[in-house]
Amino acid sequence: MDISLLQExxxxxxxIRAFFTARGVLEVDTPLLSTAxxxxxxxxxxxxxxxGRNAEGPERLxxxxxxxxxxxxxxxEGSGPIFQLAPSFRAGEIGPIHNHExxxxxxxxxxxTMEQLMDEVEELVADFVxxxxxxxxxxxxxxxxxxxxxxxxSTTTEQLGEVAVAMGLPSAAEMELDWNGWVDYFIALVxxxxxxxxxxxxxxxxxxxxxxxxxxxxxxxxxxRFELILNGIEIANGFRELxxxxxxxxxxxxxxxxxxxxxxxxxxVDENFLSALEKGLPECSGVALGVDRxxxxxxxxxxxxxxxxxxxxxx
Amino acid sequence: xxxxxxxxxxxxxxxxIDGAPCSIVENEIxxxxxxxxxxxxxxxxxxxxxxxxxxxxxxxxxxxxDVHEEEYQYSYSDGDLFYFMHPETFEQIGADHAAxxxxxxWLKGQExxxxxxWNGNPIxxxxxxxxxxxxxxxxxxxxxxxxGGGGKPATLETGAxxxxxxxxxxxxxxxxxxxxxxxxSRVKD
Numbered sequence: 001m002d003i004s005l006l007q008e009x010x011x012x013x014x015x016i017r018a019f020f021t022a023r024g025v026l027e028v029d030t031p032l033l034s035t036a037x038x039x040x041x042x043x044x045x046x047x048x049x050x051x052g053r054n055a056e057g058p059e060r061l062x063x064x065x066x067x068x069x070x071x072x073x074x075x076x077e078g079s080g081p082i083f084q085l086a087p088s089f090r091a092g093e094i095g096p097i098h099n100h101e102x103x104x105x106x107x108x109x110x111x112x113t114m115e116q117l118m119d120e121v122e123e124l125v126a127d128f129v130x131x132x133x134x135x136x137x138x139x140x141x142x143x144x145x146x147x148x149x150x151x152x153x154s155t156t157t158e159q160l161g162e163v164a165v166a167m168g169l170p171s172a173a174e175m176e177l178d179w180n181g182w183v184d185y186f187i188a189l190v191x192x193x194x195x196x197x198x199x200x201x202x203x204x205x206x207x208x209x210x211x212x213x214x215x216x217x218x219x220x221x222x223x224x225r226f227e228l229i230l231n232g233i234e235i236a237n238g239f240r241e242l243x244x245x246x247x248x249x250x251x252x253x254x255x256x257x258x259x260x261x262x263x264x265x266x267x268x269v270d271e272n273f274l275s276a277l278e279k280g281l282p283e284c285s286g287v288a289l290g291v292d293r294x295x296x297x298x299x300x301x302x303x304x305x306x307x308x309x310x311x312x313x314x315x
Numbered sequence: 316x317x318x319x320x321x322x323x324x325x326x327x328x329x330x331x332i333d334g335a336p337c338s339i340v341e342n343e344i345x346x347x348x349x350x351x352x353x354x355x356x357x358x359x360x361x362x363x364x365x366x367x368x369x370x371x372x373x374x375x376x377x378x379x380x381d382v383h384e385e386e387y388q389y390s391y392s393d394g395d396l397f398y399f400m401h402p403e404t405f406e407q408i409g410a411d412h413a414a415x416x417x418x419x420x421w422l423k424g425q426e427x428x429x430x431x432x433w434n435g436n437p438i439x440x441x442x443x444x445x446x447x448x449x450x451x452x453x454x455x456x457x458x459x460x461x462x463g464g465g466g467k468p469a470t471l472e473t474g475a476x477x478x479x480x481x482x483x484x485x486x487x488x489x490x491x492x493x494x495x496x497x498x499x500s501r502v503k504d
Contacts, residue, residue, distance in 0.1 A: 042350055092322065095344045170355065171370040177351075181372070184350035189370065192347065209350060227348050234348050 005307065012128070012295055013085065016105060019124055025081040025107060030070030032087060036270035037062035039255035040211065041262055044091035046100075062267070063089035066288050067106050068212065069273040072241070075108055075284060076276040083107035085291065094312050096303045097233055101312075103291035110284040114224045114240040117285040118201055121228055121236055124289075128298040129230060131199050138204040138222070139187075146194040147186055153206065153221045157182060180208050196232035211251045213239035228289075230297055238287030245277035318376040321354040329361070329380040332369060336361045336380035336433045344373060361431060361438055362413070380433065384441075387430045389422050397422070399430060399437070410437040418442045420475035421493045442493045447502050448472050449488050453479065466498075 017027065037045035043065045049058040064070070067086040074082055088104040109117055122134055143149040149163055160182035164172035169189055177185060183206060191202070203226040207215055210223035224240035242248055252269050259266065295307045305311035319330060324342045331337070337358035346352035352373035359366050361382060371377065387399035387408065396409035397419070410430070412419075414437045418428070421442040429441040453469035466478040469489075477491055479498045488502040 040349065042346075042352065093346075098344065098346070169370070170368040175370065175372070177372070181351050184347045185353065185370070187347035187350070188345040188353055189355070192345075237348055 006309065008299065009295065009307070009309075012298070013291075015127060016085065016124070016291070019127060020083045020107065023081075025083045025109075026079065028071065028074060028079065028082045028084050030067050030074070030084065030086070032064055032089075033061040034064055034069070034270070035059065035061060035268060036069070036272070037267040038065045039252045039259065039267055039269060040065075041255055041258045041264055044093075044265075045267065046089050046091050060268070065090050066104055068286070068288070069270050071106060071108055071286070072281055073273060073276040075110065076279050076281050081107070081109050096305075097293060097296075099292065099304050099308060099312050102304075102308075105289040105291050105294075106286065108241075108284050108286040110282045112285040114203070114226060114238070114285050117238055117240075117287055118203075118226055118228075121238065121287055121289070125228065125230070125235065125294065128294055131230075134199040134201060134228075136201040136203055136226075139183075139191075139202055139206065140204070140222075142191045142195075142200075142202055143186060146190050149186075152183070155179075160186070180206070183209065192229060192232050192234075195229060198229075198231070200229045202227045202229060210239065211255060212242055212248070214242050224285075226287075233293055233297065234290070235293055235297070236287050236289040238285060240285045241281065241283075243277065243281040243283060245274055248277055249274055317379040317381075319379045320376045321371050321373050324354055324356065329382040330358070331378040331380045332358055332360070332367060335363065336382045336438070337367065338382075340366065346373075361433065382431060382433045382438075384429050384431050386427050389424060389426045389428055391424060392419075397440070399428065399440075402427070408437055410440055414438050415440050418493075420473055421446050421448075421491070423448065423473050444492065444494055445490055445499065446493055447488055447490050448475070450479070450483065450485050453483065453485055455484065469498075 020027065045065055046063040047060055049060055051058050066088050067084050071082060071084060084106050086104045086106060087101055089101045091100060093100050118136065125131060140152040143152040147163060147167065149155060157179045160179065164185065175185065204216060204222040205225040207221055207223045210225035213223040213225040216222045216224050226238050227234055228236040256269060292304050292308055296304055299307060301307055319328065324339055326339055326342065328339045329336055330339065337360050339356055340359050341357035343355045344352055345355055354371045354373055356369050356371065357366055358369060386402065388402050390398045390400050396411055397415050398407055398409050400407050418440045426443050426446065428443065430437050431439040448471040450469045451472050454467055466480055468476050469479040469483065470476050477496060477498050479489060483489060483501060490499040490502050492499050
């Protein structure tokens, strides 16, 4: 590994801290190990066991896939705007732009709308990456432009499958996907490649694709979730946060049922997080940004292993 | 029937696609943000030679193809089949024209070839990287031209035609690179 890389990395991290300090956002650090894990069926958490904290025997602990639940608990306690540079862990995610542990920059802004938070994401990213003009587009509009699907939210599973076959997409005829699966398929194979040389905020994901975001007050079929995609790479994922504890529990239960159906490992729902929500999460927007990926784009590198000290295959 | 999961996909892995054995040449994992991940895969069909593109849900399994390679020595052809013998077990196998393909033009007998077997049957034959063959026909070249820039066609004893330098003449033995089909050198007795 090149030592000059370490220097660049340190400068980079320092600049992120300076950005938030100048804006009065407080740096926090929260536990990496928790008794609960995300219920998201597409995220596999690492787990370990610890002896001795309780009498019943060894306790199972999960490495956090993101610091989201702990940070929201701080917001409930009245922290005000906070940010964190948090090592985050996702089992099995290894590839050119995936590493099973990575540096997440996550921040929360009380009273920010999703649009205001997107502005701030853009200002931060522009400090590091040569940003062309950034476009904002709803997921439905992106489907219209790239796949000719006029009204995504009214489509059926069969219709999405038929469009995929008609477009000659690989394995379209054999794929066994539900509606959300097809949406993911189109985003991965059609939408993102179409914007592979652009800076794009995709906004307003279908409600079924945003477990922690508030539904849009204008159209409850979509959620106030956005992703920033730079040169075809997902950099950040943010929400106008869901503050309704009952609704949050319902969504966790739906995801847990989905995990069961898919034969995935059962995970413990974060009751501490849910009871914090019951006390009242302030209206806020929050976003998680992949620091290593932003560094990779900033340094015009092609793979994550060019910007991290010890990528997964070398540890 | 052995199955392999997409997490085991790597270049060179042999899997069954539409009933035919294929070798993975490219495997890319695409994950749209928080959703379902997919493996976008390019595969080379070991029978048709075509490159196919397929997409799998990550975690899905596909049938493993029982394909392996082994060295055999080429014996002879009866016009329909090309017979190869295993140098240790002396087992004899016959490969058809589809399996031999272009390799036929480099074989006169005794060559050690790499045979790709699917369920025990030969599906492709890779000749040695270099073969030595006699020129049966070529125009007399101009003496003194050693630039090597031009060259001329020469027919070899197996029927293959290669470009040779002008100074090479009929009945000479030459060494040919079968991967490129190009002349390498003359072979001195």
